[in-house]
Amino acid sequence: MKALTILGSTGSIGRNALAVADHLPSLFRVAALAAGSNIGLLVEQAVKHRPALVSTGDEAGAREFLRLYRGPGLRVVWGPKGAEEAAVLEEADIVVSAISGLGGLRATLAAAGAGKRLALANKESMVVAGRLLREEAKRSGADIVPVDSEHSGVFQCLAGVRREEVRKIILTASGGPFFKTPAEELEGKSVEEALAHPRWAMGPKVTIDSATMMNKGLELIEAHWLFDAGPDELDVLVHPQSIVHSLVEMRDGSVLAQLSPTDMRFPIQYALTHPRREPPPLPSLNLAAVRSLEFFPPDPEKFPLIDQARRAIEEPSSFSIALNAGNEEAVAAFLDGRIRFTDIPRVVMGVLDSHRGREADDLEDILRLDSDARRAAAKFIP
Ligand SMILES: NC(=O)c1ccc[n+]([C@@H]2O[C@H](COP(=O)([O-])OP(=O)(O)OC[C@H]3O[C@@H](n4cnc5c(N)ncnc54)[C@H](OP(=O)(O)O)[C@@H]3O)[C@@H](O)[C@H]2O)c1
Known part of the structure; x- marks a missing residue:
């Protein structure tokens, strides 16, 4: 036990x-x-x-x-x-x-x-x-x-795979509540609307991150560290059904995918029992009932934070710290009603544009860089 x-x-x-x-x-x-x-x-x-x-x-x-x-x-x-x-x-x-x-x-x-x-x-x-x-x-x-369901999916797809034979790691995204909302309507979206996630029941911070698609940006950085993958090996696909959690494209063009019901108990259980598999916590997937699985490219104009995360992967590590801190401050301000939904990417990009990158040394250094970035974010939050 x-x-x-x-x-x-x-x-x-x-x-x-x-x-x-x-x-x-x-x-x-x-x-x-x-x-x-x-x-x-x-x-x-x-x-x-x-x-x-x-x-x-x-x-x-x-x-x-x-x-x-x-x-x-x-x-x-x-x-x-x-x-x-x-x-x-x-x-x-x-x-x-x-x-x-x-x-x-x-x-x-x-x-x-x-x-x-x-x-x-x-x-x-x-x-x-x-x-x-x-x-x-x-x-x-x-x-x-x-x-994280996407990374659990990649982790499961990579079992028994030779890393050098992997060409792409593709994380899926539900698209959040505003996937179909025209860009010009995003500005007026309320906290309640942003918290109404169509597929996953999650805590407020990660739910807002899902609405801005910053969640996918953070997950790209997470995948970079977990799977040793460069930005050109990482991709995002919007998949509104949230049944396919991620895909791994191999050198020979084969694509491996991990599917399970949209419930965090599945990836949590796997993280606890790995490498063993135990009976599922809920009824398993009935694909005949799901019927269709759709995939779309993300819209970088409407959801610019995914590209900011790619930028952070390429830059020294303090960029990722600044990205995360700017986002946490902006999300907290949005949840408190101090800024609008579309101000969240503006705050994050403002912090990154004024940031001078360097490698972080240790935990204390990371915390210092985090505080600096939060102070920088405050300048963009009324
Ligand atoms: N929810 C999901 O489906 C999901 C999926 C993938 C990844 N994640 C990640 O998992 C993490 C948790 O997400 P969540 O959705 O479970 O969040 P959540 O529902 O907001 O829960 C956060 C938990 O952290 C505790 N907490 C917050 N600040 C704390 C502090 N300073 N010291 C000690 N405990 C503290 C909270 O305690 P109190 O409530 O008692 O204050 C609560 O137990 C996040 O990093 C999120 O990105 C979540």
Whole structure:
């Protein structure tokens, strides 16, 4: 039986990871849970799964947690240090990294450094610290298995394939809620409309990233680090049904594809059980019911952030940090009603155009570059 640490257990991925653990109770138990401010749900999860360690977002959250529940032998910690403690917990075999945004970086790096199986959902960590994460994993012997459905698909297609025989890695995109919206109507789109994703139920940040297609840009950078792929080996196809999660084109023109129902429990389960396969968490795919699978090229005029991510792959690593920070600030401002939907790419491009790139050295340097880029973003946000 494998012991799990779930970082971001109260979020969309975290809850699905716990559902997979419930589905395969003879294979998995929960060793630690880390979350932010949803203390009520964290208590419910702790009561049900009996972890040895729980981490809350801050000290007040830990006090609130202990007021509601004191499990036998349960330790309660908090803050970034607490999440890091959960990530390196001796008894944990697998760490699901699903804290949203850069808040998950320290704990994700710590898990990679501690030689754990890292089931990686927090793509932002790979975007800003791809080199460092890979080095940490190599040094400690940790294996990184992607949770993002597209990268899980590529990972599965690449099993048993000789890397030099791969010509292209193609990530699919649902196109988000505005795939069919004329470009001139995007400006007036509200937060509610941007959050109404047609296929996936996800947290707010990643849902807005999906609406701007920045999500695909971040995923291109993630794929670059996970699969050692240059920008000319990476492509995006819009596939509104979200059944084909990615495709790998081989040197001889064959294309391998990975398909599964549109539910994150599938890639999460694979990240936990790899290289084994276990019974599915939900009914498997019925292609006869799906009937048609469509593919379209993305529109770079309407969704310019995919090209900005390609640019970041070609530039020194601080560009990816600036891209991510500018985007996080812009998305937060949009969600708060401070900027319009079409201002999100404007803020990100403003940050990148004023950025002077260099290679980031270490975690502290990455965090410094991140703060600088957030300050730069503030100049473009009223
Ligand atoms: N959702 C998806 O389908 C999906 C797919 C692919 C990749 N991802 C990636 O997976 C990650 C999580 O996405 P999500 O959709 O699950 O996000 P979400 O629903 O917003 O959940 C975020 C989780 O992180 C916790 N958290 C946030 N800031 C924290 C902090 N500073 N310290 C500790 N915990 C903190 C939240 O805790 P509280 O809620 O308790 O505050 C929550 O548990 C993101 O990087 C996203 O890009 C998600």
